[in-house]
Amino acid sequence: MIEKITVPLGNRSYPIIIGASILDSLGKHLLEINFPKRVAVISNSVVGQLYSEVVRKSLREADIEFLEIILPDGEEFKTLQTLEQIYNQLIRNNFDRSTGLIALGGGVIGDMVGFAAATFLRGVPFVQVPTSLLAQVDSSVGGKTAVNHSLGKNLIGAFYQPEMVLIDVETLNSLDPREVAAGLAEVVKYGVIKDKAFFEWLEKKYSDLQACQTDALIEAVKRSCQIKADIVEVDEKEGSIRAFLNYGHTFGHAVEALSGYGQWKHGEAVAIGMVVAARISLQQGLCNSDDVARIVALLKSLNLPVEPPEYSLEDYVAAMQRDKKVKHGTLTLVLNQGIGSVTLAQVPDISAVFSKILAP
Ligand code: NAD
Ligand code: GLY
Numbered sequence: 192m193i194e195k196i197t198v199p200l201g202n203r204s205y206p207i208i209i210g211a212s213i214l215d216s217l218g219k220h221l222l223e224i225n226f227p228k229r230v231a232v233i234s235n236s237v238v239g240q241l242y243s244e245v246v247r248k249s250l251r252e253a254d255i256e257f258l259e260i261i262l263p264d265g266e267e268f269k270t271l272q273t274l275e276q277i278y279n280q281l282i283r284n285n286f287d288r289s290t291g292l293i294a295l296g297g298g299v300i301g302d303m304v305g306f307a308a309a310t311f312l313r314g315v316p317f318v319q320v321p322t323s324l325l326a327q328v329d330s331s332v333g334g335k336t337a338v339n340h341s342l343g344k345n346l347i348g349a350f351y352q353p354e355m356v357l358i359d360v361e362t363l364n365s366l367d368p369r370e371v372a373a374g375l376a377e378v379v380k381y382g383v384i385k386d387k388a389f390f391e392w393l394e395k396k397y398s399d400l401q402a403c404q405t406d407a408l409i410e411a412v413k414r415s416c417q418i419k420a421d422i423v424e425v426d427e428k429e430g431s432i433r434a435f436l437n438y439g440h441t442f443g444h445a446v447e448a449l450s451g452y453g454q455w456k457h458g459e460a461v462a463i464g465m466v467v468a469a470r471i472s473l474q475q476g477l478c479n480s481d482d483v484a485r486i487v488a489l490l491k492s493l494n495l496p497v498e499p500p501e502y503s504l505e506d507y508v509a510a511m512q513r514d515k516k517v518k519h520g521t522l523t524l525v526l527n528q529g530i531g532s533v534t535l536a537q538v539p540d541i542s543a544v545f546s547k548i549l550a551p
Contacts, residue, residue, distance in 0.1 A: 194413045198420045200352060207332060207356040207416050211405045214245045214359040218253025224355050227291040229256045231281060233304045234295040235264040238322050241365050246295060258284050269299045269339050277307045291316040297323030298330035305336030309351035319353045322362040324374025325458055328415035331356045333423040350428055360408040373458025375400055375493045378411050381418045384435045387531030389414050397492045435533050438525040439465030445510035449502045462495035470548045472526040482530050504549050508542050
């Protein structure tokens, strides 16, 4: 069964195609959207090893000419230097405006290839083929593309939408279980911010999801992508409600920054951040203790961490003050109203709000 969602952005609208064992139909789907017949498939050493052969066969069957670019694996390579390697290969191989790029990999590859597509020759079309759960439910949809700078994550980037997202949930079978859990944290986020029924479904299906059961994965990916598409349709460039997607992220980013990137997976840090956000929401009277307990229980059942690592309040506050979401010293926090709805709250005194949550 193949599911299809549209991200409705006028003449930049695009399909998200979701299914199991559909990677071998990539070529056919590219022809359907009139994608260029000459492409560069950009992947990394891990994902390329696993899935390049299926992609090659599919492109040959569709008579699509391709160049393969294999990058080193890891967040530390999400840099301008690696981007230059992409540009070099494209230029040396005479890629022009009638060609396209395909990102085959997790969020690192997707973000980097998206930014390469946004900037090469002032913009060439690209397609996302996300292979990690985080990329399938979050980073491949919505057009945020970026590379990191030595002074911070995702500081150099652009909003640039793909022409299609093709999601094969079977690729998740080769993903490390810790990466699956990290992706599930973002799935839980969608339930908390937008869809109580989905949250309840997750409470029932968590073990199927952990086991990468196909039908459960398709449903979780579909509902997550639909929620993200609905938000991006209204607010593509994060002027308003797209900020809801940052639920749990402000504190999560602080955890990642304080521990040194890599110790916690992004999704794990977001899980901790969601619990902190839920506790602040309780403190502000926006939800009740049962809501907090349910969020904690679901995350725990998915083997995700829920307690903040022990850094001082001062360290946490300093880390949050460096967040992109702080303007003129005031932090905008996403807080949950019960489960299934969120609101934005301005926090001028970050220390006062977080001291009650982090105090032993
Ligand atoms: P990742 O791309 O590093 O993938 C995690 C690991 O899994 C890597 O080692 C990767 O090679 C491997 N992998 C991927 N698919 C695999 C598969 N099917 N089988 C085996 N191994 C596989 O990390 P990620 O969690 O996918 O993405 C994180 C990145 O996404 C960060 O750079 C973050 O900034 C970015 N991000 C972007 C957005 C956005 O909206 N653009 C949203 C969230 C996160
Ligand atoms: N991952 C948050 C966003 O796409 O806006």
